[in-house]
Each structure stands twice: as C-alpha cells, then as structure tokens.
C-alpha cells in the first residue's frame with residue numbers, strides 16, 4: 245500500500261505543472277465553498293450574537309400599517325403611537341417586562357471645541373434593561389427624570405471617546421441643540437452590528453427632555469416607536485398578541501379592521517436571517533457541485549491521457565506479474581491523490597481567502613470543522629468516481645499490445 | 651515432467667480478411683535446467699512463441715503445460731500470478747520503468763508478489779549484486795549504459811527466484827563486447843539451475859546454449875542438441 249502511494253506520488257510529481265493544473269478545478273471549487281460557507285456562518289453567528297446582545301425577547305411597535313408581503317403600507321394620516329399607548333402597555337400588559345417609548349434623531353453634541361453628531365434617543369429607564377445596556381461609568385437616568393425632563397444624558401462609548409478622549413465624561417456638561425445637558429453615565433461598549441454599524445455611537449436622554457427641548461415634534465405626545473420586552477423567550481407570541489389586543493382596544497378597532505401599528509419581533513428577524521443562510525447554503529451547494537463536477541471531469545481527462553502515455557509502463561508491470569486489479573488500484577490511487585491534494589489545497593486557499601475577507605472587508609467568517617470535513621470527503625469521492633473509468637480502462641489493457649506500444 | 655511442454659501450438663493473426671498463421675503447429679518440450687536458444691529469420695514466429703511460453707498470450711490451438719500445469723483456460727489473474735512466480739522476462743528493449751531507480755525496478759516483481767517491504771530490499775540488492783551492479787542501485791535507467799540496463803532487467807528476472815527465464819533477443823541492442831558479458835551472465839545463471847530460453851539470430855549468441863530450436867514460417871524446422879561452447 246505504501247509502495248503504491250509512493251509510486252502514485254512520484255508519477256504525479258514527475259509532471260508537477262500538469263498535476264497542479266488538473267487539481268485547479270477542485271482547488272477553486274473547494275476554496276469557494278469553504279470561503280462562502282465561512283462567510284455565511286460568520287454572518288449568521290454575528291446576527292445571533294447581535295440579537296442576543298440587544299435583547300432577544302424584544303418586540304418593536306411601529307406606527308403605521310403592518311407591512312404586507314414585504315411592501316410597507318402607507319401610514320394613515322392619523323396613524324401615530326403616543327405616550328398614552330406606552331403607558332397603557334405598561335399598566336395593562338402581563339407578559340411584558342419593560343416598556344420604552346422612543347423618540348430619536350441625529351443631533352450634534354458639543355463639548356468645548358469638540359463636537360460629534362450621533363443618534364440621540366429620548367426614552368424611559370426601561371430602555372436600558374430592554375436593550376441590555378450596561379453602564380461603564382456613572383448611572384442611567386430614572387423614570388422621574390424621564391418624566392420631568394431633567395437635563396441629563398447617558399452616552400455611548402464612541403461618543404465619550406470622540407467628545408472627551410481619555411477624560412472622564414461623567415459630570416461634564418455638553419450642549420445638545422444649544423441646551424446644556426449633564427453627562428451622568430457612559431455605556432459599556434457593545435461593538436458593531438453584523439452590518440457594520442457602530443452600536444456605541446449613541447446617546448440617551450430622558451423622554452420628556454427629548455420631547456420638549458430636542459425634537460419639538462408636531463404632536464406633543466407622539467412617539468416614533470415603542471420597544472417592549474417580553475418576560476421571557478417563550479412568552480413572545482403571547483406578548484405579541486397582548487400588545488396588539490391592548491392597542492386595538494384603545495383604538496376601538498373592530499374585528500377585521502386593519503391596525504394602524506405594526507408589532508415586530510426579534511425572533512422573526514432571527515428566523516429571517518436563518519432562512520437566508522439556508523438559501524445561501526443551497527446556492528453554495530449548487531455552485532460546489534458544478535465546480536467539483538468540472539474538476540472531476542478534468543481529473544478523468546488527465547487520467548485518460550496518463551493511461552495512454554503510460555501504456556508501456558502498464559505492459560511492463562503486467563509482464564512481471566501485476567494483475568488487472570493492481571493496475572486499477574494504482575491509477576485510482578493517483579486520481580484520488582490528485583483530488584484529495586486539490587481538496588486540501590482548496591481548503592487552505594478557502595481558509596486564507598476567508599481571513600483576507602475578514603481583514604479587508606471586516607466581514608466576520610467562521611471556518612467550521614464540518615465544512616472542512618465535507619469538502620475533504622467530497623473531493624475524495626470525486627477522485628474515486630472520476631478516476632474509476634480511466635483506471636478500469638488501464639486494467640483491461642492487453643499486456644503484449646501494451647508492451648509493444650511506442 | 652518437463653518444465654515446458656508445448657503441443658501443436660497454433661497462433662493466427664487476423665489482418666483484414668487474411669489470416670496469418672504466425673505459429674503453425676509448434677511442439678517441443680524443455681526440461682528443467684536446459685539452456686535453449688530459439689533461432690530463425692525475422693517474422694518466423696519466435697516472439698509469438700515466447701509470448702505464449704511467457705503466459706502473456708494464449709494460443710488459438712494446441713496445448714501448453716508449464717511446470718505440469720495446463721495454462722490454457724486460466725484467467726488473466728492466474729496468468730499474472732504464473733508470470734510473477736514462475737517466469738522472469740528479459741526483453742530486447744530492457745523495458746525498465748524510466749522513473750524508478752535500479753533498485754526499485756528490481757523490487758517490482760516482489761511488490762506484486764506481496765513480499766513485505768523489509769524483505770524486498772535485501773533480496774533486490776542481492777539480485778543486483780549477482781549481476782554485478784551493486785554500485786548502481788540508485789541510478790535511473792537513463793543514467794545507465796545499455797549493458798547495465800540489461801543487467802538490471804536480468805536482476806529483475808532473478809529476484810523472484812523463478813525457475814524459468816525467457817529472453818527475447820536480449821543482446822539485440824548491445825555491442826559485441828557487452829553481448830558477451832551478458833551471455834556469460836546467462837551461462838552462469840544456467841549453471842545455477844535456471845532454465846533459460848533465449849531468442850537470437852546471432853549464431854555467436856546461440857553458441858552459448860546447449861540446444862537450438864530453429865523456426866521457419868511458424869514451424870520448428872530443426873531441434874539440435876550439441877555441447878555448448880563453454
């Protein structure tokens with residue numbers, strides 16, 4: 245067996261350029277699969293991490309009719325969510341652990357000569373627990389402050405860094421739309437979302453503060469969205485029904501009448517992400533099969549050429565006692581070696597391509613052991629499958645004719 | 651019991667619709683330990699007969715027994731085993747594997763005999779020493795002279811310790827001096843109990859043998875026993 249392997253390696257090594265070119269199909273196919281699977285796995289992992297990082301039990305209530313078939317319906321003129329809706333949910337819903345009305349907008353923050361534009365959200369104390377924020381320095385604001393409109397702000401790590409650098413931010417007064425506001429807390433960093441957004445580039449102010457002095461909205465009590473958290477993951481569907489029922493009741497909507505709000509949940513977003521990953525793996529599977537097929541045909545082609553070129557060698561081997569099966573094994577082993585070497589090189593290339601993608605584009609990639617094993621097994625199967633015909637042909641050669649071959 | 655027993659061997663090559671009787675009823679027996687030369691004009695059927703004797707080919711008619719065993723009707727695998735265990739071949743064109751070293755070429759019959767690697771190497775080295783090439787074991791065929799290549803081929807025919815060596819014009823590609831060396835090697839192998847059947851059309855070469863079978867048009871026309879010249 246070892247002898248056969250050495251013979252096979254030598255015969256492939258004697259024509260390195262050709263062996264490499266033959267392997268190219270397999271190399272590229274396997275590398276593409278490895279890299280794509282790594283990107284897909286990286287994306288789905290970071291989406292999962294993100295969702296669990298921002299609160300997996302979250303429901304987001306948006307004003308306007310629910311999207312139907314992916315097309316967002318135009319919101320009606322009176323379609324608004326109000327602080328009263330938020331209060332009703334807080335008072336009446338059993339299945340919710342927190343309710344946070346939100347208004348938000350991009351606002352310039354100024355500290356001394358430094359300024360930084362960021363997304364400022366006005367909300368209640370619940371927003372921090374719902375979104376699973378942790379405090380790094382200082383404190384969150386309280387509900388009283390949210391109601392009274394205290395001039396305080398809790399800023400994200402990126403904002404702190406850009407306004408204050410290494411200085412401590414807590415206790416400093418910054419100007420937000422010309423209003424002096426005191427920084428009372430800095431949030432612990434969360435990093436980027438899977439789609440490359442900096443989650444720490446954010447700031448929170450009490451709801452009333454935002455309402456009165458920052459955003460001065462047309463309708464005084466309207467909110468842009470309400471974020472709520474179900475008590476646990478299992479009660480999300482229940483919470484969704486309850487939120488919907490309470491809000492519909494407040495609007496005195498009859499059965500069959502369309503809601504003027506939309507309740508979305510994170511679990512659905514997770515499902516959608518998982519779904520797109522599944523579609524992607526199917527597509528990849530198709531690409532992989534095609535490239536492996538092409539690679540396999542390349543191997544078969546070169547093995548047929550090789551059998552013809554080495555007819556005399558086959559004759560010599562047969563004359564001194566090789567059986568048909570010995571010859572078959574020898575050529576099959578060469579085909580297998582070609583495809584497996586191609587597979588291994590492809591895995592290496594795919595892995596380094598993934599690393600390059602991560603470092604150049606910042607996309608997270610995950611090389612799973614499963615995809616490596618699968619790629620390896622698949623390339624071996626390709627070798628056996630496409631190597632069989634040439635090997636079988638070689639084994640059927642007539643020794644005399646083979647010896648006479650020039 | 652003879653080592654080789656051929657009775658009424660016929661081999662017909664079909665070219666177009668003309669059948670060429672390359673062998674037309676050949677019969678002879680060769681005993682163990684004989685050194686036989688086969689002579690005849692080109693195209694008289696010598697190589698065809700050697701292929702049949704070597705179990706590389708099968709006759710269309712007639713009976714061939716090797717070592718008491720009828721070869722007709724054996725499967726390809728069985729004939730491969732007989733070639734491996736009973737026959738050592740030496741060809742005019744050496745027929746060594748170009749990419750393998752001398753040692754590896756000599757080991758090859760043992761590989762197919764499933765001899766473990768440990769055992770193969772010393773046996774191959776001994777065979778190379780027997781033909782006087784112990785200094786050239788790691789050379790490739792293209793790094794060796796014709797005479798040296800033929801010695802490697804002879805070592806390969808020896809290593810399996812087969813009783814019979816078949817050589818089809820082994821000196822055909824060699825100069826006179828080298829031919830003499832090779833023939834002396836065959837002679838010494840014959841003294842060491844190998845049965846040798848050798849095709850040649852040079853009387854000088856045939857003179858080393860103790861018996862000459864002459865072919866003409868696919869038939870045996872003479873079978874002469876005489877004292878070999880050595």
Ligand SMILES: Nc1ncnc2c1ncn2[C@@H]1O[C@H](COP(=O)(O)OP(=O)(O)O)[C@@H](O)[C@H]1O
Pocket residue numbers: 663664665670672690691692693694695696697698699
């Ligand atoms: N494979 C073949 N197909 C057709 N004719 C062949 C074949 N091999 C040999 N012959 C013919 O058979 C005859 C005997 O050939 P061969 O045994 O090689 O002669 P020798 O070895 O005595 O020169 C020749 O006429 C040759 O042309």
Ligand SMILES: [Mg+2]
Pocket residue numbers: 696697698
């Ligand atoms: Mg001939």
